[in-house]
Amino acid sequence: MYFCVITLIQFKMIYSSELIKGTLKTIVLKLLADNKKMYGYEMTQKVKALTSDKIQITEGALYPALHALEEEGLLTTEIEYIGKRMRKHYRLSPTGKQVSKERVSELADFMNTMRFLLDIKIKTA
Amino acid sequence: MYCLSEEQIEFIRDDISRNGIETEDLQSNLLDHICCIIEQDLEENGDFGSFYSATLKTFYKKELREIEEETKSLLMFKNYYTMKKLMIVSGTFSVIGFITGSLFKFMHWPGANILIVLSIATVALLFLPVVSILKIKEVNANRDKFVITSGTLVGILYCIAVLFTIQHWPGSRTGVLWLITTATSMFVFIPIYFFNGIRKPETKVNTIVSSILLVVVTGLHFTMVSLRPTSPEIKMYSYIQNERLLQQMQKGINNSAREISEKNKLASVIQNTCAEIKGLILRQDIGQTSLPDDFETKNIIINERNVGNDFFNDGKGVKLLAELKEEIIKYNRLKENGHAGLIPVNHSVLSIEPDKISSYSNLFILNGITQLQMYLTNAENALLASK
Numbered sequence: 326m327y328f329c330v331i332t333l334i335q336f337k338m339i340y341s342s343e344l345i346k347g348t349l350k351t352i353v354l355k356l357l358a359d360n361k362k363m364y365g366y367e368m369t370q371k372v373k374a375l376t377s378d379k380i381q382i383t384e385g386a387l388y389p390a391l392h393a394l395e396e397e398g399l400l401t402t403e404i405e406y407i408g409k410r411m412r413k414h415y416r417l418s419p420t421g422k423q424v425s426k427e428r429v430s431e432l433a434d435f436m437n438t439m440r441f442l443l444d445i446k447i448k449t450a
Numbered sequence: 451m452y453c454l455s456e457e458q459i460e461f462i463r464d465d466i467s468r469n470g471i472e473t474e475d476l477q478s479n480l481l482d483h484i485c486c487i488i489e490q491d492l493e494e495n496g497d498f499g500s501f502y503s504a505t506l507k508t509f510y511k512k513e514l515r516e517i518e519e520e521t522k523s524l525l526m527f528k529n530y531y532t533m534k535k536l537m538i539v540s541g542t543f544s545v546i547g548f549i550t551g552s553l554f555k556f557m558h559w560p561g562a563n564i565l566i567v568l569s570i571a572t573v574a575l576l577f578l579p580v581v582s583i584l585k586i587k588e589v590n591a592n593r594d595k596f597v598i599t600s601g602t603l604v605g606i607l608y609c610i611a612v613l614f615t616i617q618h619w620p621g622s623r624t625g626v627l628w629l630i631t632t633a634t635s636m637f638v639f640i641p642i643y644f645f646n647g648i649r650k651p652e653t654k655v656n657t658i659v660s661s662i663l664l665v666v667v668t669g670l671h672f673t674m675v676s677l678r679p680t681s682p683e684i685k686m687y688s689y690i691q692n693e694r695l696l697q698q699m700q701k702g703i704n705n706s707a708r709e710i711s712e713k714n715k716l717a718s719v720i721q722n723t724c725a726e727i728k729g730l731i732l733r734q735d736i737g738q739t740s741l742p743d744d745f746e747t748k749n750i751i752i753n754e755r756n757v758g759n760d761f762f763n764d765g766k767g768v769k770l771l772a773e774l775k776e777e778i779i780k781y782n783r784l785k786e787n788g789h790a791g792l793i794p795v796n797h798s799v800l801s802i803e804p805d806k807i808s809s810y811s812n813l814f815i816l817n818g819i820t821q822l823q824m825y826l827t828n829a830e831n832a833l834l835a836s837k
Binding site: 364365384386388389390392393411412 | 456459480481485486508510511
């Protein structure tokens with residue numbers, strides 16, 4: 326009995342990393358569109374809080390994505406020094422703002438299509 | 451809340467760098483991230499060492515290096531589009547170059563050679579490498595990567611060998627490049643391709659058919675490669691001997707008192723035109739209008755190749771040859787000593803159509819002209835003897 330409860334707690338619904346991977350860039354862009362300026366750790370915490378721990382962005386996926394977005398010119402950065410440490414704050418560039426909107430609407434459209442494809446009935450509240 | 455000491459921060463920095471995070475930017479990002487987690491989640495008197503290693507483990511599946519690799523591959527992916535564009539642009543350029551170049555060649559328009567050379571160079575140095583890099587990214591198995599790499603290598607070698615052959619660049623005549631190309635194809639690429647493809651049931655039949663075709667094509671090509679090519683000097687020596695023979699024949703004329711007749715004058719005009727044509731060719735090949743006697747010590751070699759640009763369309767060489775033909779026809783009309791004194795116009799260099807001269811080799815034209823000079827000298831000598 327206890328074992329079952331523990332197992333249930335342990336298997337709290339966390340989306341698989343495969344699902345997160347394709348949407349990570351969109352998540353980051355949307356986060357920055359809403360919060361102006363953020364650094365990596367802040368992003369993971371924010372997502373955790375917003376999704377009540379259901380989506381946990383791993384560091385291994387977040388930083389490569391951030392670097393790629395920066396390279397694509399969608400993000401601008403600001404460096405803040407905290408003692409010997411360096412903290413990199415990310416912001417959307419003008420193109421980033423545009424792309425952010427596009428990606429969000431693309432994902433919304435994708436979700437609609439998936440809903441249709443997988444024949445998922447929307448629960449009416 | 452835990453307070454990190456400077457030593458601990460340094461320790462973390464060293465540790466992540468030791469574990470394969472080399473990009474400085476990524477290093478400082480991860481360092482800050484780890485520090486944030488430790489400061490937030492570790493109690494004030496908690497154990498730094500064990501908490502740190504437990505935290506770090508959540509960052510990766512197998513090893514920390516993954517993050518560095520993932521970053522690099524994502525950054526490469528950005529270049530992917532540029533490379534794809536480059537592939538399409540260079541491919542289109544070379545296809546257009548080949549088609550227009552071939553058309554120009556067919557019509558004997560100037561510029562055909564440049565177009566074709568540029569197209570081949572683009573294929574060999576731009577298109578093929580880019581295609582293979584993109585293809586290598588698409589496949590996962592190392593064996594497949596090796597097949598693509600060796601195939602590309604053979605393709606590039608093939609293009610380079612063609613380029614050297616049509617441009618008569620040094621080394622092209624020995625056939626070494628062709629030997630290397632066909633050998634690489636036969637003993638490296640085809641075996642790798644064959645044994646790689648035959649393992650998978652879905653590609654087995656295709657691989658066998660393609661391998662046979664590849665062997666056939668390579669074999670056909672190999673038969674065209676001359677294994678023991680003639681030394682280029684031999685062809686030059688044949689020209690030099692002709693020149694010497696001519697000089698010997700001319701000695702007779704120079705030594706005897708010359709009767710100035712119309713025919714004599716014409717003979718020397720013809721000799722001058724001949725010398726001018728030969729000078730035109732030699733200047734292209736060795737930078738001077740005649741071959742010096744000490745050519746061997748100076749290491750001067752006339753390599754066989756197509757006659758230069760002067761023999762293209764309305765070039766100076768074409769005009770001179772036309773002039774020469776007229777002069778010789780005139781000379782033949784003035785014949786006094788029967789059929790023996792005629793200089794051949796048909797079945798000699800003079801019978802080449804003007805628009806085809808450019809496709810003959812330099813040594814062929816040189817020898818042809820010298821031959822005409824010998825005929826002329828012979829006729830002159832006969833004339834002298836008869837008087």
